[in-house]
Amino acid sequence: MTGQILPGARSDGSAWSVGAVGGAVAPGCGSSGGVRCVGGGVGGIGASPVRPDGALKVRGEFAFSSDLWADDMLWGATLRSPHPSATIRGIDVGAALAVPGVYAVLTADDVPGDRHYGLEVADQPVLAVDEVCYRGEPVAIVAADHPETARRAAERIVVDYGVREPVTDPEVALAGGRLVRHVPIRKGDPAAVAEVVVTGEYRVGMQDQAFLGPESGLAVPAPDGGVELYVATQWLHADQRQVAAALGLPVELVRLSLAGVGGAFGAREDLSMQVHASLLALRTGRPVKMVYGREESFVGHVHRHPAILRYEHGATRDGELVYVRARILLDGGAYTSTTPAVVANAASLGVGPYRVPNVTVDAYGVHTNNPPCGAMRGFGAVQACFGYESQMDRLAEAVGLDPVEVRVRNALAEGGSMPTGQVVEGPAPVARLLELVRDRPAPPPVGDDPRQLPGGVANTTAPEQVVRGVGYAIGIKNVCFSEGFDDHATARVRLELIGGEPTALVHTAAAEVGQGLVTVQAQIARTELGVERVVVATADTSVGSAGSSSASRQTYMTGGAVRAACRAVRAALLARLAGGSGAGADDGGVADDGGAVGDGGVVGDGGTVGDGGGRVAGGGLELAGGVIRDAAGRTLGTLVDLLAAGPVERSVRWRHRPTRPLDPVTGQGDAHVQYAFAAHRATVDVDPELGLVRVVEIATAQDVGRAINPQAVLGQIQGGTAQGLGLALMEELQVVDGVIRNPSFTDYLIPTILDVPPMAVDVLELADPHAPYGLRGVGEPPTISATPAIVAAIRAATGLPLARVPVRPEHLTGTG
Template sequence: MRGDVEAARRRADVIVEGEYTFGMQDQAFLGPESGLAVPEEDGGVHLYIATQWLHSDRRQIAPVLGLPEDKVRMTLAGVGGAFGGREDLSMQIHACLLALRTGRPVKIVYNRFESFFGHVHRHPAKLTYEHGATADGRLTHVKCRIVLDGGAYASASPAVVGNASSLGVGLYAVDDVDIEAIALYTNNPPCGAMRGFGAVQACFAYEAQMDRLAARLGMDPVELRQLNAMEEGTLMPTGQRVDSPAPVAELLRRVKAMPMPPERQWESSEGADVRRLPGGLSNTTHGEGVVRGVGYAVGIKNVGFSEGFDDYSTARVRMEVAGGEPVVAVHTAMAEVGQGGVTVHAQIARTELGVGRVTIHPACTQVGSAGSTSASRQTYVTGGAVRNACALVRERVLELGRRRFGSYHPAWATAELLLEEGKVVTDGGEVLADLVDVLGDEAVEVEEEWRHRPTEPFDPRTGQGNGHVQYSFAAHRAVVEVDTELGLVKVVELACAQDVGKALNPLSVVGQIQGGSTQGLGMAVMEEIVVDPRTAKVRNPSFTDYLIPTILDTPTMPVDLLELADTHAPYGLRGVGEAPTLSSTPAVLSAIRDATGLALTKTPIRPEHLTTGAV
């Protein structure tokens, strides 16, 4: 709570209230849970595992096995996606127990049915919001209550509550707020981490509220958002001041300015293309009663672990000569789950050390922890560790050169300058030869930890505190076509503008944004775990019954990258993977509302909601 909501309420010319329901979503990763446990001669065990955090798994496994942690060795196996669903243990302990008992390697692989029951899901939520504004559109206050269904176990529910509440107002500057968020134990399947982590549910509700407020005020919904948009220096509801670029209004301007897709795309000189109609290849719609709608949304997500968590990562970098040229090896425990961190680490090493040949060692527990691949943190934190380790390696190589050649040797002076600028390989020639001569048979190896600036827990009474280290912002425009008679929806385009700070690998960044947008699209119109109210069991534990977007459902996704550096972060970058999952869902719902005129307060939207107006 901050300010005086009741006093602000009396100043409001317009007040809108809304109740919203957010469904249970599955991570739906491609590769189900799997692992291979191999007994070791020293009485320990080596586990090859698909996970998001090797060291956290080991910390939980070792006490159950009655072994010290150094006798539980873990190596990351191929991971077919994660999205939060691999943060909790699944078959790790069972595989290790069986391997130690039998003295033989044991492999366990879940089938899809077992996977649906074997990992946590996204929290369903009930959200009640009240927004007030003056006649010219300035927000006076926000009041909300968020209730999250945590299921039968706690998992990550406390942290999800922290995100949902601290980001519950969204990207808007408002002085008077009253936010309450709780998670409840229920008999339903357990819920925990999933991409967006609490901020997704809140964004669905507060963006619907902004559309309602714009309609009541007779304002353009984008202009209303821009009028109230936060910026650098804005005070968050938690009392934390935003101390890096927050280009919310600019992102909205950019996404609105993108060219609109042509109307009636199913008609062409070559004949009708039913794939471009609602219903697609089912051939149920032929253009009659199809209405277009356009909707906008913008979301905010924290990056990195928050609320005082000791968030750090470790990297080991080794430089030596092999085959007559310097080579670099990078070793971290980062779980590569599809985010592209392996490529980025090689880029960082080449940039910092100017060496073309870079090897990335498999992630394992023989190096210090890299933390979890979650919270959009790995490029920020583990990338920062790799950069710092490379800097120390460079300094030690330079010191070797100074000892060998002396401070005033002209050739080494040139080599030193170029090495500091990361240009050894590109310059080549004598500089490279000098570097090889300096290293000889000696290897330079450094293991370095890196921590971002500290955060602090939120005050349990007031909710105030500097709880987050960085924020990520994304804005979406959705264009949909709806057959209002059949209740079928075709998302024609889902455009995104996002501030990424610095795109270290632009192609990978765009892929992350498009992937996150697609998951948000799925939540808007098709994805929901259905729980039997009598038994609390999942009723649709397969991809036959739990629908996710296919290539036929995925629209055109233009992306506009804005790069405003966060000076507190390595290379000025921002975590990018989660923010597009937030704003894509409410943008699609906003567009469907625009097409149908229905309130649509529940996600996902189903055909019967559009034909009967039952939501």
């Protein structure tokens, strides 16, 4: 099935949809689906060119960070705390050092620089200093000539622990003053009253990102005393800063290159083995490789914050919201990581995409002795959405309205204001997205193919034992970094003749984590420069920071930077054209950071909408197919001629428009750059006697502003929805007394192909006037509302209140 244009989305018809078929095909350039390729050309924006890593990954030939190799390398291993909380009275590494094949055993005393690191607050020890605060905390590291030798030697390290009682209940932590951050939001009348009041308490379990490629990398000591680090990460420069600080080296001596990333989802935003491998490499003078095992990986990265959410919604009898009061408690675990920003998201997005005149929200993040929690796809918005969408269903029931109708009645729209007072600029098609999923044809009734029944081929359930339910949800997510953070991305673009053909080299430090960013960068360069040949260099720290591949921001930010750099290159070409032969012009050649755009609060081309495909700024000139023409279509020159004088290179540091902090008392402020919305309708079949669930179909509607790569957009929507399904039905790290009880893919279950249903997808492309090409971040929104939609469908099928995710068979059968 190919895409089809939805009527009335935008005057140029840029909306499309894909039916609920197994192998949904994204529309793209040249497809019969009718999607226009605006300004794209071959492989430009709006097309879905083949991604360079696709075939390699399908064939199993892609080199992940765990495949790195150096002939003379050593292997690192980590000794971790067996206790959630303990003092360290002493560490004896003698027995480990005595093991043949061991080259180094290091503890906190061997960390030459800062002994603590962190993304926001440097409170996490590189190696435990005098105490351990969660089970799995790194205590010592070993380098040996064989991974097994390194692991066995680590086991021989003797640590004298003084075991303490762990704090594992976030309520106890909050009462005990272990607050990381409290974000209050106050809008309107805090004492507002309403005719209809619904309350609820909801809980979200600890979800894991469950990437398949474990934490891994290779550190190589450099002749200048520095280190070259090849690693799978989301943010090379944040790693560089923290690694350099821990090593006590200037940042220029710590050089990172992105290795093949096997999934991220937030779990690679914090450091894992980066400092450890570098320390061992510098100590031994040998390359050191570290690869976490699966069990180790589950304690080697942060998780999604478990949450306790209490909500009270007040509304008129007609279902119009009068007030929302909420208290959201997030368990940040042992160290700060990104908890402060997660708390701010949960608070500022805590009532959802609705018009609410009176809002009182208090969100808290606390420290416990549970595993540290931090970034995961949806980042605070996921937890809040399960709370407010569960409430909207209760409200619908209380006032006797259809669940979609009650949402539409309260839907935020363009020009509406958030509880923070921030006015939503640009399209906010909340009602339309809900109507799109509502109006989708219902999936077929239950059949007798066992793969489509609850329990699958395990033969538990017959069609007559199934009850069907339908549920809806919509979510809201901020895109890019918020609260005044100086969020920028740098791109370096070089245009030159290679073999006589104009070729663009795009170089950024942006992490391709599987989302397709390398492809997107090339597409933008093709569109802006009118060339076909684009080479995207490996991301590394020899170019300026791109910021993190998180917050749904990288196409916006690095895409924006690549576009700006390309336009700077075009401007230089134009100047060369004006200079005649182009030879000797001082504009030509390589300029460094000369083209800062959007710096210092100047919006620059951040305010430009549209594709600009090949138009040379200010000249009425057009660059396409390697030819520059004027407005009358006369050929003024060719790229080949202009580039004969040498390459043109420009580097641009690009910023989105500035945001502001939230007022610490009222939570008011224009804290977010952009809002993104997705809605889901879930249809489920439930076997109520056994408590088994099969999701029959999920319909999603999402506004993406502009689909730079429609196939990648679909991939994000499908993948994000599946991750939300996982949280609804099965994905939970079960933590008891600070100990993860299921650190394996045998017992941490993620959806398989038999659990993920066909997905019907409607994509709207309503341009955001502030964003490059009008695009809107895509990656996170589909994860957010999938979970509450599925739970709503199970409630509809069973009549059970279901206030916790994941929903387990025990919850449906009263046997918990």
